[in-house]
Amino acid sequence: MNGQSVTPSLPTGKSLKPSMFSRGARRSALGLVMVLPSFFLLLFMIVVPIFTSIQESLKGNDGNFTWDNYKYLFTDPAMSSSIKYTIHLTVVSSIMVLVIAYLLAVFLRFSTGRLAKWIERLYYIPMFIPSVIATYGMINMYGNHGWLARIMLLFTNEPFMRIIYDYKGLLLANLWFNIPFATMLLSSALSSIPNSAIEGAKDVGAGKIQIFIRIILPLSFKSMLVAATFVVMGVIGSFTAPFLIGPNAPQVLGVAMQQQFSVYFETGIASACAVFMFAICSLVGYFYIRSMMKEER
Amino acid sequence: MSWYFKSLGKRKIIEFIIFALFIFFFLGPLINLALLAFSGKWQFPAALPQSWSFTWWKFVLSQPEILKSIGLSFLIAIVVTVLSIVVCVPAAYAFARIRFPLSKWFLFSFLLTNAFPKMGLYVAIAVLFFKVGLMNTFMGVVLIHVVNTLMYMTWIPAASFKNVHKAQEEAARDAGAGPFRVFWNVTLxxxxxxxxxxxxxxxxxxxxEAQGTFMVGMPDFKTMPLIMYGAVQDYPATxxxxxxxxxxxxxxxxxxxSRRFVSADVMSSGFTMK
Structure with a gap:
């Protein structure tokens, strides 16, 4: 990012022209102008809405200041069980996603087989499949009379367990949506570890576990953090899968929020719910932003 | 059989198991949909379709609601892409090549688009849109789509601009090309x-995109994914x-x-700094 300082300007006609500002000042003004449109968009679409929703969440039906919306979140039995359900689902899904994605990424990095190459080619696909379609595919695959149930019937007569419209279905959906993305981030980090570093460690007698703990883990830790951030945000704010295949009660927070807003027109409660969600995610978001800023310095 | 597996070796067997699980879990639901779409009759206990046909294609393609949604979806996607390019690519170039005050803060402000869970953000945006009258408008839907991709639309091009060697740009400049020609013929x-x-x-x-459109675009902006929300419940599976x-x-x-261009490294540059 320090190109400006070394450009040797030839004495062409242009740069000899007297001007009110120096060339550097004009260039930096140009930079600002190029960045501002997207920054304003960001301001209008992220920063302002967040403040609006904080403001809205503290307003009662009569327009006066009140904590009632937040009280409702934690005292209403349906709402508070939804919150617990969502947090539980988020923690379990995120841990499973990260563990599986890490194992898969390590496998892809160090395997040379033909099948591993095929996985490498195919694992992008779920990232690009519309979430509605994937969810629909899961309904047809894991539903009561779904494909899996039919195939199982060829081997056993036991009734098929309930997956769709249940916790298990949401967990499967979260794994399906998030593992490829996490694997992609981790693969990219692992591929930047040079083979020579690993071979060098082997030469001085390090075992597989030692290589993993001393070299691979530290070098991929930061990407792990990024992956964790995106997975947690993705799962906690998920809507499509829970809307289509989640249980009716308790609901996932994203669905509960949408219903409060669009069905019951309870803007205050929906906003309080959103603010609460931002609050529990702000810690994760903070670590993500901080680690990114450190990197750039 | 067992001699065959032994000759393969443990490594190969593990690789095969991972591959089979991968295909089953990630592609199984999609393969199932593909089979369903071309099946004429597929009743419960049968493990594979009993007959094949194109009848359901005719049915789907004759629904006016669906045809309309396809047109709308593509229109929105094109507008969103063009708008994103116009807004984000210059910003990306500025981040990569120009020094200006607070550039780092601007760059990191884009992280905000990912620092909040999507559905929470959409509710917050909907509350604002309600106040300024952007609910159920084309502009509102476009804006919500643009903000989704704002960060990688800026970061990925910024990373690629940075990867262009300065020496090449300078060589072109030494050969007498103006700054715009250098950008057009070398950097771009x-x-x-x-x-x-x-x-x-x-x-x-x-x-x-479904969730954001569902929040701010209903009932007039039914894009393909939103039609699909209804189809899940109302239409026959086929x-x-x-x-x-x-x-x-x-x-x-x-x-x-675009498979030549898509790689883990390029895509990751939209989410992390390297």
């Missing part, structure tokens, strides 16, 4: 893969499967066309 072609990947990402994510394929087709075609 070399960073094009990143811009293409980001644009395709944006186009596809706009085409597939018709839903046909529509699923229609909705996934652009994704598959675009990915196939």
């Amino acid at each position: 072609p070399m960073s094009l893969p990143g811009i293409i990947v980001a644009s395709i990402f944006t186009f596809l994510s706009s085409l597939d 018709a839903g499967a046909v529509f699923s394929i229609l909705l996934t087709l652009p994704t598959i075609i675009l990915l196939f066309v």
Whole structure:
């Protein structure tokens, strides 16, 4: 990012022209102008809405200041069980996603087989499949009379367990949506570890576990953090899968929020719910932003 | 049989098991949809369709609601992609090549788009849109799509601009090219893969976006994914499967066309700093 300082300007006609500002000042003004449109968009679409929703969440039906919306979140039995359900689902899904994605990424990095190459080619696909379609595919695959149930019937007569419209279905959906993305981030980090570093460690007698703990883990830790951030945000704010295949009660927070807003027109409660969600995610978001800023310095 | 597995070795067997699990879990639901879409009759206990046909394709393609949604989705996706390119690519170039005050703060402000869970953000945006009258408008839907991809639409091209060697730009300049010609003939072609990947990402994510549109675009802006929300409940599974394929087709075609450019490294640069 320090190109400006070394450009040797030839004495062409242009740069000899007297001007009110120096060339550097004009260039930096140009930079600002190029960045501002997207920054304003960001301001209008992220920063302002967040403040609006904080403001809205503290307003009662009569327009006066009140904590009632937040009280409702934690005292209403349906709402508070939804919150617990969502947090539980988020923690379990995120841990499973990260563990599986890490194992898969390590496998892809160090395997040379033909099948591993095929996985490498195919694992992008779920990232690009519309979430509605994937969810629909899961309904047809894991539903009561779904494909899996039919195939199982060829081997056993036991009734098929309930997956769709249940916790298990949401967990499967979260794994399906998030593992490829996490694997992609981790693969990219692992591929930047040079083979020579690993071979060098082997030469001085390090075992597989030692290589993993001393070299691979530290070098991929930061990407792990990024992956964790995106997975947690993705799962906690998920809507499509829970809307289509989640249980009716308790609901996932994203669905509960949408219903409060669009069905019951309870803007205050929906906003309080959103603010609460931002609050529990702000810690994760903070670590993500901080680690990114450190990197750039 | 066992001698065969022994001759393969443990490593090969593990690889095969991982591959089989991968195909079953990630591609199983999609393969199932593909089978469904071309089946005429597939009743419960049968493990494979009993007859094949195209009847459901005719049914789906004769629904005016569906045809309208396809047109609308593509219109929105094109507008969103063009708008994103116009807004984000200059910003990306500025981040990569120009020094200006607070540039780092501007760059990191884009992280905010990912620092909050999507559905929470959409509710917050809907509350604002309600106040300023953007609810249920074309502009509102476009804005919500643009903000989704704002970060990687800026970061991926910024990373590719940075990867262009300064020496090459300077060589062109020494040969007498003006700054605009240098950008057009040297910088842009070399960073094009990143811009293409980001644009395709944006186009596809706009085409597939459902939650935000559901919050701010109902009831007038029924894009393909929103029709699909209804189809899941109302249509027979075969018709839903046909529509699923229609909705996934652009994704598959675009990915196939751009497969040279799409790599874990390029895509990761949209989410992390390197």
